[in-house]
Amino acid sequence: MTITQGAPPPTRSTPVALARGILTGGVIGASLAAFVVGCVIESVPLCVTGVGLPAVYGLLFFLAGVPRRAREAAIPPRTALAQIETLEAVGGEATSDVAVRFDVTVAPDDDIPAYRVEFTQHINLADLPDYRPGGVVVVQYPPDRLWKVRIVKRPTPEWEERAAGARLDSAPGPAVVKEPSEGCAVGFVTLLALLLAAAGVILLFRADLFDKDTSAQPPASTQLSTSSTSSTTVVSSAAGTVSLGPGRSFLDKGELRRAVDSLTKGKNTGQALTVVVQDQLLSVVFAPTGSQAPRFDPASVPYERFPALVEEARSTLGINSPQSWQIITERLTSSLTVLVRVTGFDGTASLEANGKGEVVRRTPAR
Template sequence: MAITTVVPPARNTLFTLVRGAMTGGVIGASLTALVVGTVIRSVPLFVTGLGVPAVYALLAFLAGVPRRAREAAIAPRTALAMTESVEAVRGEATSDVAVRFVSTVAPDQAPAYRVAFTQHVHLADLPDYRAGGVVVVQYPPDRPWQVKIVKRPTPEWEERAAGARIDSAPGPILTSENPEGNAVGFVRLLALLLAAAGVVLLFRTDLFDEDTSAEPPSSTRPPVSASTSSSTTVVTSASGTVTLGPHQSFLDQGELRKAVTALTQGTDARMGLTVVVQDRMLSVVYAHTGSQTPAFDLDSLPYERFPALVQEARSSLGDGSPQTWELTVERLTGSLAIRVGITGARGTAWLEADGDANVVRRTPAH
């Protein structure tokens, strides 16, 4: 005769689905928080990844306290059971083995029924549980499928088991092994993935933020509006310095003249001794009033032609390697001189121009 296994109905399908979703969400969020916290070096996020599952486990334990208290208050029933089959389902590293029993339970004042359950048995005790043998079992009155073999019954029940004979009961088999349905597994997996994606999305800026220390060439740099630009200006009686913020360059159109105007506006410092320009830094040394050192008018320099000079000096290297540049304006020899130095993997190339930004000398890299 074919044997049909009957699974006790779930207490609450909606509750089971919600619990599965919460468990999957906690697992996905905590694991992702640990990984993301490690990558972005965020201690609070890493600690959150450790703390969330611990808090969830504590809450789940506290929520189950009333149910466990009610179940513990109900005294279990004791009955005799005839073992129909014994099967070791999995071995353990210890001396205990998980054994699946199929038995006929014969309560004193209720019809006999068949049940399947799993219980750990010591290896030395396995010969005591053979097919056809009678043992003493206990089970909750409201959950007759949760059967457990009593390993050391009272002398009275041990005597009854020794002289009892129980026939196999007809009908289906109850089982305490209540596998979760496919819906619960799907909901748990979906919640896990959504929680993991939510954590990654929340910290996507920190995860995928590119290093802005390596500025792209000015020809490919996106334009920065005045509302988002930033710069730092420091002015003393002898010098002035302007430092641009990220994504800005003095090669951008009009940026250099605007910075020089900001340094000289509202002051008498119109004459300069030297001007040094780098990609994001401008330094000006002023000429003191009455000084005999050759100076030049800061407003008269051809700032609009400086980017072309830098680009021409760059082409003299032409090896595609990362390059740094510096433009210097001075009048130490009597005539205004503009010098551009480009440093790359092949060395330093120089370009010299006159006061009108006309190239007069080129020195290739060496």
């Protein structure tokens, strides 16, 4: 193998490496997507597939590499002398062996010129003083993988004698030999395969993830209608509410009547138990089927009188700084009652009106 000084290590973007990159990326993308989708749609088989697929692929990859590793192991390693250029302990201080990063110049006996190589090898702490910059050691390496250099800790007497009397010249830095990289092409196809596999799994289960049955109607007991800029209306068999958006109030002309009509649309008249109004919230409680509780028709309430009643309660009942108000309409007796409550720093005051909106009782703040 010829080493060209200053040339970068060759890449291995071979068809086999590209195919392995595609397969690896596909397995990673598919397994991750399958596991996530399985968790989202609560599919146990899909989650198991996402976990098991990488394990199966790893086992097959290991078995496929057995013949190659057997062939490489059958090739006897080459022995040569090497001069230590630098060494640095990089880990393992807590154990009897320490990981040492070596930078050495290897001088092969064949036609291969001397070259530099960096590798890491574990050395016993007791033997560490035997290795120093400028020292010559005996190394071995596979003839087809010059970068896999290992120091022979106990060489034969012949090689030990050669190392003791050898003097080697340092190879220039540009002649450093490294394991060939797979190149950018392999990384690109691996990433592309990962993304495509993940997208394929998501598309395969898109119906479970994203599609919804738009033809199905909400249950008869609950219906929801939302408007982000105006109001929110919620209606059920037991109650209905309308919440106004910012800048609007149920004291505005016609606002309250429209809201009540939206809650009672399609319902039989005369079935309300209570109507409660606040500045931006309306609640109507409907009578249960078969109930004998007193009820009334929400449409018969004098909503047009509510702004005047609120204004009278806020200004004439001794509340100097009114903070909130509430109107409760109900029929506890034979007649309809409209109760207006105002709350402020001075306490709570109220006035009571009849079904025509006429004030019949006042309770000032105490």
